[in-house]
Amino acid sequence: MISGVLTFLSIGSYAQDNNGSISALLQDPLILFYITAGFLFVVSLLVIAVALYMLQVLRHMARNAAMERAEKLGIEYKEEPSLWAKFDKWTTDAVPIEKEATVMLDHNYDGIRELDNHLPPWWKWLLYGTIIWAVFYMIAYHVTNSLPLSIQEYDNEVAYAEEQVRKLQAANPGAQIDESTVQLVTDAVALSDGKSTFNNICASCHRPDGGGDIGPNLTDQYWKHGGSIQDIFKVVKNGVPNTNMVAWGGALSPEKMQNVASYVLSLQGSNPANGKAPEGDLFVPKAEEKVASDSLKTQASL
Ligand code: HEC
Missing domain, CATH: 1.20.5 (Single alpha-helices involved in coiled-coils or other helix-helix interfaces)
Incomplete structure (x- = not known):
């Protein structure tokens, strides 16, 4: 029920x-x-x-x-007290009204008099119960520490949730990548995955060699939206509003976007024939990015 x-x-x-x-x-x-x-x-x-x-x-x-x-x-019928009356008697232990005189105290305050009833058993047992519970509580929670206090329960739940997050992340690495954590990847498997993504969906606008067509040339050092791995990831993920560059965040997993963005950077300086004229501003990578993209080029040419 x-x-x-x-x-x-x-x-x-x-x-x-x-x-x-x-x-x-x-x-x-x-x-x-x-x-x-x-x-x-x-x-x-x-x-x-x-x-x-x-x-x-x-x-x-x-x-x-x-x-x-x-x-x-021919005998007098005496009714059994009802279950409720028995229960009432058992829980309150009050002296019946007709016998109240036996428990009446002497004093009399302007007509207000006091009865010397027992404490109601329901109340007394509740009190004993709380005392027994307090002893049990004290021992279990503060002496033997065998049951967790609220703060411990909270910590346990947080630890459990974090464990679940760790498991999810381990089962699906790359799902957490976003524009602030994206890394330039250089391993061959990731780059070839990036290359196939690029050829399948990006090449139609940026040309298979990245030289640019409907979309800008991606092989030069000039960028409209910045040339760092983060910038490129962001453009791929969110697109550029009101242009043909739509957002790919819904269609590509974060890991695939990281791969294709890394592949785009591996095309830097490849200088394909008939490439589109540079658009945007010159982007000079920070030193460590340059090292990474140089190693990319060596890998891509392998
Ligand atoms: C339908 C055509 C189209 C497709 C498909 C397309 N792009 Fe673009 N892309 C564009 C256009 C147009 C722009 C220029 C947007 C602007 O004017 O800012 C652009 C801009 C970009 C930029 C920014 C260039 C800069 O100068 O800052 C990057 C990076 C880029 N695209 C990568 C990709 C990648 C990677 C893919 C595949 C996942 C892709 N694009 C698919 C049309 C396309």
């Missing part, structure tokens, strides 16, 4: 999360489960209501039968 309530609550919050859209809920693969659980919840409520009613009827009949029998035998 509790799970039924939770299910109802979760449907409520689920719909709210999606700005009240029911369609998102309908697409949920668990929808059948939600409906079944909700249905079972309603049915169990009905069953309980009917059972309670039947119990009531049975008690009434039993009471009438007992009264009739008592009458036949």
Whole structure:
């Protein structure tokens, strides 16, 4: 039954999360489960209501039968206290009103008098319970440290999440590459992957040798958007708005974009015949980039 309530609550919050859209809920693969659980919840409520009613009827009949029998035998019928009355007596241990005089204290404040009832057992046992719990808590959380405190629970969860991230990254290296972490890669496998990407989709505008056609010449030192590996990665990923250079970030994985950007840089200085005239500004790579792109050229010519 509790799970039924939770299910109802979760449907409520689920719909709210999606700005009240029911369609998102309908697409949920668990929808059948939600409906079944909700249905079972309603049915169990009905069953309980009917059972309670039947119990009531049975008690009434039993009471009438007992009264009739008592009458036949000529004895006085004394009703059994109801379950609720027993429960009430057991939990509160209060002196019945007709016997209150026995626990009445002497003092009298302008007509307000005080009864000397016992502490209600429900309250007393709750108190003992909290004391027992406190001892258990103290030992488990602060003496033996066998259960984690909130801060430890938090650290555990963070550690778990970080572990998941590490696993994901290990399973899919390169998925994290973006314009700030992109590196000029020089290994032959990556460059040949970059080359095939370039020939498949970039060559139609930049020519297979990078000499430029619809798009600019990519082999000279002049760039409209910068000539560092980061700049090129960014242009490939995001494109240049309102030009034929569209964004490839959706079609190419970050790793493929890193490879093709590295391949583009490997074309630097190849000076193909009939290359397009330089466009943009002269870009002078920083020293370490120059070393990297020189090693690229040696590799590409291998
Ligand atoms: C449909 C034609 C087209 C295709 C396909 C295309 N480009 Fe471009 N590209 C252009 C145009 C046009 C520009 C110039 C944009 C501008 O005016 O700023 C450009 C600009 C660039 C630049 C910036 C050049 C500079 O001077 O800063 C790079 C780098 C580049 N493209 C690389 C690529 C790569 C890599 C691919 C393949 C993934 C590709 N392009 C595919 C048309 C294309």
